[in-house]
Amino acid sequence: MRLKQVNAVLISAWLALGLGSAQASDVVRIGVLTDMAGPLSDAQGMGSVEAAKIAVEEFGGKVLGKKIEVLHADHQNKADIGVTTAKRWIDTADVGMILDLGNSAVAIGVQSLVEKNKAISIATGAASGELTNKYCNPHAFQWGYDTYQFAKGSTGAMVKAGGDSWFFITADYAFGHALEADSKKTVEALGGKVLGAVRHPINTMDFSSYLLQAKASGAKVIAVASAVGDLQNVLKQGSEFQIFTDKQKASAMAMLLVDVHSVGLKAAQGTTLSSIYYWDANDGSREFAKKFSARMGRPPSETHAMNYSATLHYLKSMAAANTLETEAVIAKMRATPVNDLFTSNATVRADGRLMRDIFLVRVKSPEESSKPWDYFKVLGDIKATDAFRPVSESVCPLLKP
Secondary structure, rough: HHHHHHHHHHHHHHHHHHHHHHHHHOOOEEEEOOOOOOOOOOHHHHHHHHHHHHHHHHOOOOOOEEEEEEEEEEOOOOOOHHHHHHHHHHHHHOEEEEEOOOHHHHHHHHHHHHHHHOOOEEEEOOOHHHHOOOOOOOOEEOOHHHHHHHHHHHHHHHOOOOOOEEEEEEOOHHHHHHHHHHHHHHHHHOEEEEHHHHEEEOOOOHHHHEEEHHHOOOOOEEEEOOHHHHHHHHHHHHHHOOOOOOOEHHHHHHOOOHHHHOHHHHHOOEEEHHHHHHHOHHHHHHHHHHHHHHHOOOOOOOHOOOOOOOOHHHHHHHHHHOOHHHHHHHHHHHHHHHHOOOOOOEEOOOOEEEOOOOOEEEOOOOOOOOOOOOOEEEEEEEEHHOOOOOOOOOOOOHHHO
């Protein structure tokens, strides 16, 4: 009797596996690998998942006659967890594209994985400029902001305005290292000096010792090479301890909309930065924001917007290729102009970098703000060729003749 029961279980399991394979052939699955509860979750998290779903719904819910499903998981800002999750998705759920990857170490690991496993990754939240430089590969794309853009947009402006000596408070992981390196190059290229740097672990709560070291350096600019929660804590505590003054200004190179919301306009006002998306910039941005806000109760972040854009372009490219075959889809992604609610005829470079114009913005004062989340004044456009790393400075072999 026991043997019969075992055989019955084995047969049921075999049938279930067979059914799973049959279902997989009828479904196109996209994986959103993001920070669901950590320091990056305000800018990513469930908003990233919903943004991808908006793209799927806008596309019609099916591609090549197959239903589209969006999976999601929390990488917990740990590369091993991110890579293990991505591998499981590819092996057992037929996930063909993984996006968000809002941690640079996670993104680097997943990029390597998808190349070996004939899948696609699109970094919309991971910001290391090395993703499409040192770590570029044919299966990997970068849709969102990057450290080169952050450094070029704000660092150069501050040096030219007289901030010619710098001290860095840097997040001790791939993103922070890349942002510090790119910013240093900009400072030194313009004749400035870097007086020192300290590094902190992700999700640090007490920055007092780091801020005191920065103050003691005498640098005219205290640069915060951190993101979201850590960036917010540095700015809040620096303001509380009166570290930031006219003689020692803060540079929040990677400041995002959620950072301004957390820190407040009083502390952030006047900061000039580059932004890849702002919900109130134009009619298309506002239309997407309306769809997103109906689900999430607030405007989308930069990463949320890029998740929508990347997902929609992936699906359009698959339809145009008329196949699920990865190499054909990749070729179409690079050959097809990117158009969506807020992107017009952008291109995808051979290294996977989305080349789209971005905004130069200034954080409004409390008096200028007239409605919730009305935080940025758009000063103008920055051409993609001016915002992102030029081919001449890249080491990516995909850009070489």
